[in-house]
Amino acid sequence: MADVPLRELNYLTPLEVAKSKHMDQLASCGATGLLDPIAPGVAPGSDVANLAILGYDPHKVYTGRGVLEAVGAGIKLERGDIAFRCDFATVDDDFTIVDERAGRIREGAADLANSLNDLQLKNIPDIEVMFRQTLGFKGVLVLRGEGISPNVSTNIPIINSRIYPVRPMDDSIEAKRTAMALNEFIRRSREILESHRVNQNRKSKNEPPANALIPWGGGKTLRLQPFRRKYRLRAACIAAAPLIKGICKLVDMTVVDIPGATGEIDTDVMAKARDVSTLLQGHDLLYVHVGGPDEASHDGDIPGKISIIEKIDSMVNAILEDIDPEETCITLLADHTTSIKLRKHTGDPTPIAIACADMVQDEVEQFSERAVRKGGLGRIRGRRIMPLLLDLMDQNGDL
């Protein structure tokens, strides 16, 4: 949701331009400030940003994005597995990326994925590969077997970049075997996808074919301290993105599937709001994540970003109407800044607002990157949010 001033918006940010009176109302009720998800100047991935916001130190626990995505997608990982985020993309004959999201393919993506179900490696038959499509162009690739390692060079899917062969990043036999396995998977999935009827159809409709899979963000399985043990709180998560669901599953939160939640700008935010009051029965903390503004920013879609922010504002309104403000603390934040100009994450701090009964309020009456700079919270880091909330909830009599 957070961004920087845009020339196209007369040097305002999308959040400043969007009609968002309910978020402003929330900011008015509490204290606001600047949030550095990791630290000032660090442009974090969504993985480490959300881990930090939930109070887990990424420097200590993070092994790679893929395994969080895999858990979020409901894949039952075994000890020793390594998992990669793995995206459908459109590449040309030179293996240069023409569209790093294959036109945000949604329909037919599951069919394409199914065509890879029986793929067995020929050069390294003892490594099992499992590809699972998760949400739109997003997927997960799991490698299973003895003698594998995530320490290989993968390609980050960025438009116009060339996909290079995966290389081992150390001298181990495990890294060499894994690089060979990934290269065969990339090559053979490319062949299968190119000729698939879903892609023939897309080409005939002038849509970019999902003719390649790009694995990245590899990591090995990890364990995280359960949220309930760490904080003595029963927590639940409302999110569509497999990554967020994965993090929340790993810390043993209740993770619900929301019909209509796509993780993109057409997501059904009201469906998310509807589950809030239900889940608040039986849980002490809800983590509600909307991925749409980030996706719009990666697409450079200014109207789309403003529109999803306005939808989030309606969601905030619905939530505010459903809860008892004397009994509930609400924190509103962006988990990182995604610059719509650069179409990538930046290290700019994001706005945060915390509203709890009986807390010291500030005079900020707008929820925006600029307004919260005068806020009473000052400038804080992601990992301080949970301690702050625990303290405020205790004062609120909720604990």
Add this chain to the structure above:
Amino acid sequence: MADVPLRELNYLTPLEVAKSKHMDQLASCGATGLLDPIAPGVAPGSDVANLAILGYDPHKVYTGRGVLEAVGAGIKLERGDIAFRCDFATVDDDFTIVDERAGRIREGAADLANSLNDLQLKNIPDIEVMFRQTLGFKGVLVLRGEGISPNVSTNIPIINSRIYPVRPMDDSIEAKRTAMALNEFIRRSREILESHRVNQNRKSKNEPPANALIPWGGGKTLRLQPFRRKYRLRAACIAAAPLIKGICKLVDMTVVDIPGATGEIDTDVMAKARDVSTLLQGHDLLYVHVGGPDEASHDGDIPGKISIIEKIDSMVNAILEDIDPEETCITLLADHTTSIKLRKHTGDPTPIAIACADMVQDEVEQFSERAVRKGGLGRIRGRRIMPLLLDLMDQNGDL
């Protein structure tokens, strides 16, 4: 440059009183905040403050000030050498400091230093001593030889304090030998200096004689990761103080000698400004340091401090006229607070302003200790500056 409110200035700070509209202009164009060079409440030496601001963790890399000064003075150190900052001072017959800067001696200081060139220790002849005068009253003492250690108690040169014999700080033979060597150096240099014609002259003119050398801040050689490797930036440094030049040489920046740059309040700031646009060709980052305000503060010289701040303002103006604001990020900061009342560094935060194209600006329109407290950067630490700038420069398209 930073200070605290002074009774003599009607409870304003020198920076608030000085005419500094160009620094104010810079603050107006960007975001401002409070900078803790190390951490809130820590009064840092210039050495650790500048290391931290360049992104090097003093807790990990710092071995002592002397070696940074020695490198800055162009002394070629060998592995195993230990180096001390070593100041000319005026002492009385009791070895009590009457003037810890020997009246800021400049003329004749090199002659005094030369008189010590042939000094060889009698009690520990296998330790070689080399004294080099650097800038005015400042110098460096290097010890070379087997079996030496920087772990000895030295005297910080402060007015009215007694110079005590140097003692070993551990039971090692190395520390004992080093203490003996330093004590002989202090005693014998005292004898040579006292009778030197330069000092006879000074006494006849009622100027405090530079009749003693006080070694302090001892440390051993160290290696720092080159700036270019750490940040992928070609950097250059414009400074007079040997300490700053030493730090910048150690991280392998381009370090230029500026004629007329004295490190004191009579320094030629415009000479510094002139080199900026030249050096920006071929470098990604310039570090421009002006030592004068710190020196004026140590002297308790309020008009001098205001005057050098106004000179810095002219320098800022000249730099602003020379650069393209769409292509260049400028950061203005004080590397620590020096209280003119106490004549020493304090742990007060200093003002910082960052101006980059497209960044979220704040409403602060004055560069001062007080005004920036409402700034959009909040309160940040020295070690976050480089990550912040890297992120902003990336957004600016400079990287």
